[in-house]
Amino acid sequence: MDRYNPSKIEAKWKKKWLSAKIYEPDFLAPLEVSPDVTSGLPLRKCSGLLTGGAVKKPFYNLMMFPYPSAEGLHIGGVRTFTGVDIYGRFKRMQGYDVFEPIGLDGFGIHSENYALKIGKHPAKLATVTEKNFYRQLSEIGNGFAWQERLETYDPDYYKWTQWIFIQLFKHGLAYRKKAAVNWCPSCKTVLADEQVIAGKCERCSTTVEKRELEQWFFKITDYAERMLKNIEKIDWDAKVKIAQKNWIGKSEGAEIDFEIRAGAKPNFVLLHGYKGSPTGVFLPWLKRELESRGYRVSVPQLPNTENPTVLEQVAYVLKNIPFNESTVLLGHSLGAPVAIKVVEGLSKPIRKLVLAAGFVTPKFKDKSRPFEYTFDWKFDFEKVKRNVREVVLLRAQNDSAVAAERVEEVHKKLGGTIVDFVAQADHVTGEKEPEVLRRTLDALTVFTTRPDTLFGATYMVLGPEHPLIKNFQFSIFNFQEVEAYVKSAKAKSDEERIAEGKEKTGVELKGIKAINPATKEEIPIFVADYVLGHVGTGAIMAVPAHDQRDFDFAKKFKLPIKIVICPHWPEKTCPLLDTAYTGEGHLVDSGAFDGTPSKEARKKISDFVRGVWKIQYRLRDWLISRQRYWGPPIPMIFCESCNWQPVPEGDLPVKLPFVKNFRPTGSGKSPLASVKSFYETKCPKCGKRARRETDVSDTFLDSAWYFLRYPSVDEKKHSWNPATTKKWLPVNMYIGGLEHSVLHLLYSRFITMALHDFGYLSFEEPFTTFIGHGLITKDGAKMSKSKGNVVNPDEYIRAYGADAMRMYLAFLAPLTEGGDFRDSGIKGITRFLERVWKFASEIKFEKIKGRGASDSEIEKAVNEAVKKVTKDTERLQYNTSISALMVLINIFEEKKERVTLRQFKIFLKLLAPFAPFMAEELWQRRAASYQLPVISYRSIHCEPWPKYDEAILKESSFDLIIQVNGKVRGKISLPIGATEVEAREAALKIPSVNQFVSGEPKRVIFVPNKLINFVV
């Protein structure tokens, strides 16, 4: 036989497989199975013989598609793709109809950054990289369904990406919001939270900044709970499950208010509105609440409330109510302008002014009121500002009289904080209005998952961003020191601030104290950078005995550490702590709650201090806009009269125009914003002039649904064919990188779930099984261009062939683990393949043929190999599968004279997923010379996977059944693998047999390890 020449045989079979379409499932074929009458084989497209065959067992075998940005395919990618393919081939031989598609994730920042780097237009670059990538992918020997390939930048594809955006918009899951968002100064675009890894841009590793911008968001938070629940149901890599759980970050706990005391005790003055009185609306309740905390409260009856005039009411208050620097003045409705006038008339500043549903312009949403004319609507706002330390504007979202703009107006004149909330009744008229109480008092709200530890809260910490610091600037003695600290903290990244084990820093806010609502004791307040202003309420109650960071902080600042959870109950010998005790136990030193189990105490203590029980998620909405060029334009139109309107679905796709200067501008606008012919359009609703959205969508939207399109790439009218989708999805096996745990894998789940809810999909979860692959190094070091140790797959395929390359990558380690690429290793695999080739060339099966079964040792070894390869391949432990093949070829070589063709064919089948080209070549040669008449081509990759016999593995002998003319005449024990000659000899020694066999039998039928039948 000829020499092993991989390039020759690989080229040959690549071509043959393509023309015979052995990897193309028939998407339109019915699901039922009916055996082919002529061949007796099940109808399977894979056979390459049968057309229009039924799909027996669909198996969607998917790998994460690559983004074609660098010079070519990375060796790590090749390992994953061939690793996925080994599994696919294995499943195909097990009788599944395997669909293994490939495509390119070519839209997006990564490809665009590469285009910028080499100074080429991304559209032109795409045509080059596409060709190169597909060439490389075709050479690795994968059983790709090439007809179903797709590219995300193809308008036929992104038409549907835009369609998905519109569906989300129509269902209220796409919305615009102004927010402080992550901005990558290098990529010059915003990024989603998931795309900021340790404070750096996921694509380019630049430190990310915050920018205040209005952007499109997807409401992924609506799905937080369901995504969390479904995690239990999906067969996914445990690491991904944990990462997603942590990212979604559900926490249950209580919002608890801590009162703030600044110097002297505050006193309160509450002013009612038009036609009001001290016994109206929430005033009696609020008075009681404040008095129960030990404060003096005045609620005057304002004169002439049916027909009020300003002079009269303001004069009355100024004359009858004492004010001092600790006064908090609340005005509700018309009481608000009265309160402002009162402050204007004071000679000394007061502590705080709170306006609930207040206004300074007499314009209402519902109807006009007489006081609009009798009241004095001129104010000296400058004087008011000088006479009050802090202004709080409470704006109810459910107010039918006072519009939101009215509050804006007050805010423009007086500054302060606008608090948006939903009131208990229209126009803030509930009997109880907790938000009013909360804002009238100086309450500091914290969220805690451990309200059971409240009695142990010995100090509080505000994040440097907390507004309270500024509001209290006149009460804080050391405000300059505090300000300097805040400034330095804000210059640090979040990661630096919360890094574990970092030396804690902070400054006490001297002059103000918080009241622990459980113990009623005054506790100090600090500002410290380990609390982030934008997380939760931006403040925490510190329980140093039961939280490690609080413990470290308390140690440094010598603050009291009070144990309130004891693990030794009922013994009260709580440990002396050298670290925080964060576990469960029973409450101690907690008043009436002593002895309560900590879990049980959570809700009880929250109720005791009138906390609000809450479920919170860490997950934020998915920021989808990108101020870039290379992506699908967001299919929305802005009209001055009709607001945002989706592009009519019939007008899709909104094609990305060719823009020569595609460089990101950094101005917060996409380069498309300078293309008039693109953005000028008509409103789809009213037909007036309107403007297109010029941002493009996040590339992770492109990849969040590509698996839905693969089986339906030819579908023109729909995003996917419903029948095909039902048959082939969800994906059975998905393999890819763990770095996408909370990016692609989370987004895909969200998009699938939403599309399921809109009625477009019958399933909620896109991938039944997900497995993360390991990463490979070169000679022990991480591959990088700067180190010059990047492995170019092309070179290795040229030198050793794709079979050797695949097999070597599979041999490195289980696919789920990392491995180290060494040139010496690939040479070892090549030697193995050459041995297989040599064995196949030299062995003469004709000699053995007549002798039937070979010896028992070979038979046992073959069965052992089948068992091991089957089990290990199923678990993606390809390395040990390959070892088993190596063991088997050793035995074959040792006992060359006794190996049968049947045994060698089993070996080839086991080899087929790993070295598909060589297995096919040797299979076809053997088939041609010894077995079938060559009427048609049937690939080894469509042959059934071999089975093993557990009995042979266990035993060394078997009972041979002896028949004469089909009738059982005896039984005899023989060693496993006994040959026909041995069996015959032994059988004919038995009298019950030989009495029926005289002379040479006409024919002998021998079934190895089972029976012998003499036909006489």
Ligand SMILES: [Zn+2]
């Ligand atoms: Zn970047």
Ligand SMILES: [Zn+2]
């Ligand atoms: Zn319009």
